[in-house]
Amino acid sequence: MTSGVPDRRRRVREALTAAAIDLFLAKGYEETTVDEIAAAAGVGRRTFFRYFPSKEDVIFPDHEARLLRVAEVFATAPHDEPPLSVACRAVHGVLEAYLDEGVIAVQRYRLTRDFPQLRSREIASAHSYHIAVTRYLVDRVGDEPDGALWAEVAGSAVVAAHNHVLRQYLKAGGKGDVLGKADRAFRYIRETLGVTAARSEEVDDVVVAVMRRGMPLASVMSRIEDALER
Amino acid sequence: MTSGVPDRRRRVREALTAAAIDLFLAKGYEETTVDEIAAAAGVGRRTFFRYFPSKEDVIFPDHEARLLRVAEVFATAPHDEPPLSVACRAVHGVLEAYLDEGVIAVQRYRLTRDFPQLRSREIASAHSYHIAVTRYLVDRVGDEPDGALWAEVAGSAVVAAHNHVLRQYLKAGGKGDVLGKADRAFRYIRETLGVTAARSEEVDDVVVAVMRRGMPLASVMSRIEDALER
Numbered sequence: 225m226t227s228g229v230p231d232r233r234r235r236v237r238e239a240l241t242a243a244a245i246d247l248f249l250a251k252g253y254e255e256t257t258v259d260e261i262a263a264a265a266g267v268g269r270r271t272f273f274r275y276f277p278s279k280e281d282v283i284f285p286d287h288e289a290r291l292l293r294v295a296e297v298f299a300t301a302p303h304d305e306p307p308l309s310v311a312c313r314a315v316h317g318v319l320e321a322y323l324d325e326g327v328i329a330v331q332r333y334r335l336t337r338d339f340p341q342l343r344s345r346e347i348a349s350a351h352s353y354h355i356a357v358t359r360y361l362v363d364r365v366g367d368e369p370d371g372a373l374w375a376e377v378a379g380s381a382v383v384a385a386h387n388h389v390l391r392q393y394l395k396a397g398g399k400g401d402v403l404g405k406a407d408r409a410f411r412y413i414r415e416t417l418g419v420t421a422a423r424s425e426e427v428d429d430v431v432v433a434v435m436r437r438g439m440p441l442a443s444v445m446s447r448i449e450d451a452l453e454r
Numbered sequence: 455m456t457s458g459v460p461d462r463r464r465r466v467r468e469a470l471t472a473a474a475i476d477l478f479l480a481k482g483y484e485e486t487t488v489d490e491i492a493a494a495a496g497v498g499r500r501t502f503f504r505y506f507p508s509k510e511d512v513i514f515p516d517h518e519a520r521l522l523r524v525a526e527v528f529a530t531a532p533h534d535e536p537p538l539s540v541a542c543r544a545v546h547g548v549l550e551a552y553l554d555e556g557v558i559a560v561q562r563y564r565l566t567r568d569f570p571q572l573r574s575r576e577i578a579s580a581h582s583y584h585i586a587v588t589r590y591l592v593d594r595v596g597d598e599p600d601g602a603l604w605a606e607v608a609g610s611a612v613v614a615a616h617n618h619v620l621r622q623y624l625k626a627g628g629k630g631d632v633l634g635k636a637d638r639a640f641r642y643i644r645e646t647l648g649v650t651a652a653r654s655e656e657v658d659d660v661v662v663a664v665m666r667r668g669m670p671l672a673s674v675m676s677r678i679e680d681a682l683e684r
Contacts, residue, residue, distance in 0.1 A: 347577070347578065370642075372618065372622075373618050373619075373639055373642070376614045376617065376618040377611045377618070377639075377642070379614070380610040380611055381610055381611050381614075384606045384609070384610035384611075385603065385606070385607055388602065388603050388606040388607070389603075392602075409607075412603070412607075413607065416646050417611075
């Protein structure tokens with residue numbers, strides 16, 4: 225998945241992240257210095273900054289790569305795939321990246337609970353997925369009436385569904401049927417928000433009738449005839 | 455709306471915000487010092503810090519009060535009001551607070567576009583509304599199957615609808631039928647997400663039939679009978 229990044233670079237990066245997580249968990253975020261992280265990973269301070277712009281970035285080593293993969297899903301999606309389906313696929317890829325990390329993701333979650341600065345950084349990361357998804361949806365349907373409203377609502381909903389499923393999994397220490405839950409959550413999103421806001425108001429060619437089971441057939445018929453305006 | 459805050463305190467606070475906005479717009483955010491803001495408002499640096507913990511907070515003077523009003527809507531909502539209706543009312547109150555600010559809100563929007571630090575602060579503010587709304591919805595329906603998923607998705611959607619309508623209004627320099635658009639957006643949210651995720655799958659007592667207008671009546675009937683399993 226990190227093809228193009230030479231192996232040595234990846235190993236150093238992973239060693240820095242692992243060392244930082246251990247130190248943050250053991251001593252606290254504020255109390256740990258970049259020098260200590262670098263030393264624990266067997267490199268110098270300057271090497272640290274060649275990999276990460278700041279101390280808080282060290283536990284989000286893969287963020288840019290994930291955003292790029294999201295952008296790639298959008299760039300390569302078939303033109304006739306429904307926008308919300310593409311959005312769900314892209315965000316599902318982010319979820320898979322978290323699962324691939326294994327214990328690192330669980331430890332990061334614990335750190336973002338304990339240290340507000342890491343929490344803010346995580347909120348900013350989640351926001352960048354939200355922005356990417358919403359922009360894609362706006363590109364696809366922004367010209368339609370209320371398309372931009374729908375794009376923003378649907379984009380938020382997809383990311384919220386992902387966040388919910390991921391958080392439940394991380395809270396449980398990385399256990400549970402996360403992929404099954406994700407399928408269910410994304411299906412719910414596609415079913416409820418699969419039609420843009422304006423289209424959901426179009427009643428010209430489709431009639432929706434809601435009936436209680438047990439309603440007398442005569443009432444059902446008269447309701448249907450009313451709806452079809454016959 | 456700021457009852458309990460003595461008039462003088464409110465006047466000083468407003469003067470600091472107005473001075474900061476003028477200076478940020480004229481000189482840039484980084485280039486403006488707290489001393490300059492305080493001097494322009496006719497007070498000293500120490501007075502500034504009695505009102506705002508940092509330079510970036512000065513353009514969000516009302517944030518805590520707005521969050522308190524949101525919490526108050528939740529605390530005083532009738533028990534039989536649908537959770538999503540309460541959430542929309544609370545977030546509508548935030549929108550009204552922006553409208554009450556007039557030109558200040560428009561200027562703040564421009565500043566958050568231009569200066570990333572103010573943008574991050576605004577994202578954090580928006581996130582705090584999102585958290586408050588989602589928590590309320592979780593409290594109301596979290597015990598239901600998939601209640602927490604629905605709460606997170608619906609909470610995000612309500613805040614996204616608000617953000618969309620507000621941003622369109624601020625982008626247009628504070629013009630447009632923002633309240634009409636908000637009503638329309640919140641109605642869309644209530645109509646699409648007004649039922650929790652698990653309930654939307656309950657097909658035991660309600661049957662939904664979707665038909666094209668122009669479908670022969672015999673086909674309509676057989677589809678209805680199938681759906682009702684008669």
